[in-house]
Amino acid sequence: MSIKLRLTFLSFFQFFVWGAWLTTLGSYGFGFKNWTGAQFGAVFSTLGLGSLIMPALIGIIADRWMNAEKLYALLHILYGLTLFVLPFIDEPNTFFWVLLVSMCFYMPTISLSNSLSYRILIDNQMDVVKVFPPIRVWGTIGFIAAMWTTNLLSDPQSPWEAGKAVGEQIAAFTGHAINANQFYIAGVFAVVLGIYSFFLPKCPPENKGRGAGSWMDNLGLKAFKLLGNYKMAIFFLFSMFLGAALQLTNMYGDTYLKDFEKIEQYKDSFVVEYSTIIISISQISETLFILAIPFFMKRFGIKKVMLISMFAWVLRFGLFSFGNPEGFFWMIILSNIVYGMAFDFFNISGSLFVETSIDPEIRSSAQGLFMMMTNGFGAIMGSVLSGWMIDGYYLLPDGSKDWSGIWMVFAIYALFIAIFFGLLFRHKHNPAEVKNMSH
Template sequence: MSIKFKLTVLSFFQFFVWGAWLTTLGSYGFGFKGWTGQEFGVVFMTLGLGSLIMPALIGIIADRWMNGERLYALMHILYGITLFILPALDAPSSFFWILLLSMCFYMPTIALSNALSYRILIDNQLDVIKVFPPIRVWGTVGFIAAMWITNLVSDPQSPLDAGKVLGQKISAITGHAVNANQFYIAGVFAVLLGLYALTLPKCPPENKSKGSTSWAEKLGLNAFKLLGNYKMLIFFLFSMFLGAALQLTNMYGDTYLKDFENIPQYADSFVVRYSTMIISISQISETLFILAIPFFMKKFGIKKVMLISMFAWVLRFGLFSYGNPEGFFWMIVLSNIVYGMAFDFFNISGSLFVETSTDKEIRSSAQGLFMMMTNGFGSIMGSLLSGWMIDKFYLLPDGTKDWPGIWMVFAVYALVVAIFFALLFRHKHNPAELQSISH
């Protein structure tokens, strides 16, 4: 089995075990559990809390004390085990604590999977800039596959008999509604992924045998020194703001489409019944834009690529604001297509930028820091503020949500972030610096 194929399988299931429940958690909480906007915002905040310390901590452990592939395997097995507990929980408070534990195990693996892939590719003398995006694209395919399986299994009118049978069997065994299947699907494959990771090439710590002259070095905290550099500080700060935008679309995308059922003319529309599949167009779009990253990074550099991402977020939210299942269905579709550029040009390019801008001794830690800012502080900010804002200003008298107003506020937010980033981030593009990642 080739190195590229092994990493492709890793990438596929890394995001499969997240995609099975991430975009449908809102529909599960609002529709199935009856949570309020603030309750859901607090529950979704677990992604941010799990990313505050754990990615950086796990990166430090991988850099200094434990083989990366073994640490990765352990985290996924523990993640899978905790997912099995979630369907039995009804109260938002108890759900919060178990999901928080799950996120403490899962969120670090996103950065760690990148660090492992980069390390293995470099050790095998492969050009990461060229080779990694086609591998990473299979992570998006995995996310899509999980979303489709969840949607088909959870739909009582599924056109696939297999989907009906699987849903009925799981419900009979667990005693819970089919909506909870998302957690069982993710849990099973998370444990299997952990076992599979043990077959990867060994990735011993880069810093294991090196002496330390300070407590910061002994604890592996050198990556935090990057915040003392103006360019890196601004990069990480705006990564946080864009991380908030990403969480907004993860939190509310599927719920927004499902809520068209509250409008009689759209109640039985294709959009309502197959909302998760429609949202998956976003991930299908990712597969195309990921492959374009090497060209854009080398041609335009990180600043312009991130600006493209920010303006794509403006379009993503703005199109959702005006879309509907009939005359303006094309806006919903186009919004999902634009998402691919918005996500990839920020998340994947940002990860590659961190890789090329840091010393190899702290790269796992630096990737963890990037994750902490995006899916940590950014996620918390997006979850709490959006939940409060919706309950406070965008609930209509009949209890439904003013989605056009909600998405328009999000679009204005992304526009303001883009303008300030253009003014404050100073970076002179040098195509040659990207070559260092493959050596």
């Protein structure tokens, strides 16, 4: 098997084992466990908590003490084993702690998978800039495939009778709803990926036996001096706010579509039965918009591209607010298409801005700060505050959620972010930014 094919397999299942449950966790918590918004917000915040310090700590281990491929393999096996425990837990506080442990194992593997791929490609004299992007695209495809698999095997009305039968047997054995399949699917393939990774090309520690810099450098803390620069401080602050917006989509998108079953005229609609497949249009769109980033960056520059992303978030949430499975089904579809622009133009262009705006000696730690602000602090903020808001202001008398109002508040939130970012962020476009992408 060629190196590129082996890394493609790695990328595909890296995100398959996350996508199998990430967008459907809300349906599981609200629909089967009857969690409150605050309880679910706390549970979902584990992704952010797992992103605060674990990637940096795992990076130190890989740099100084242990082969990266072995560490990666071990983390995925532990991640898979903890996922097997989740279906047996009813109490949300216990669920929170087990999922937090699981995220401490999984979240570091996102950056570690990139490091592994870069190292292996370089060791095999391959052009990383040219070869890696087509490999990474398969990660998004894996995420989509996982969402479809979960939807088809967990839905009692699934046309895949074999999958339906398996789901019913698992449900009968565990005493829990068929929807718990999402954790078994992810867990099985996480363990398989872990075993597979032991047989990847060896990636021994590069800093073993010699100094690897101060602990401040290794933990990425040196990059915090960037917060003393006005432009960078504003950029990182708004990165945190947009990280919260992304978390809202992950938390509530599938739950929102599933809840249409509580309305008589929509209960048997395609949207309800195949909600996860519809949400996966967002990831399909993501694979397309990523190809447009170089053109937009060269033509408009980072500030305008980021503003495009922010207004795309306004559309994403606003279209959900007015959409429904019949007359305004097109709004739901368009919202998922717009997601690709909202996500890619923020995450990828933001990462590029960091790469081309700071001193080379702190690029890695600056990227760590960017991840910490988006996937860490931003994710936690989005999880906790949205759960509190829904419980306090958007529960209807019958206990259901006012999704139209919820999405509209999220849209207004994104609109305010866009307005204030446009006013406060000062940056003069330099076309050389795009040229620097390959350096």
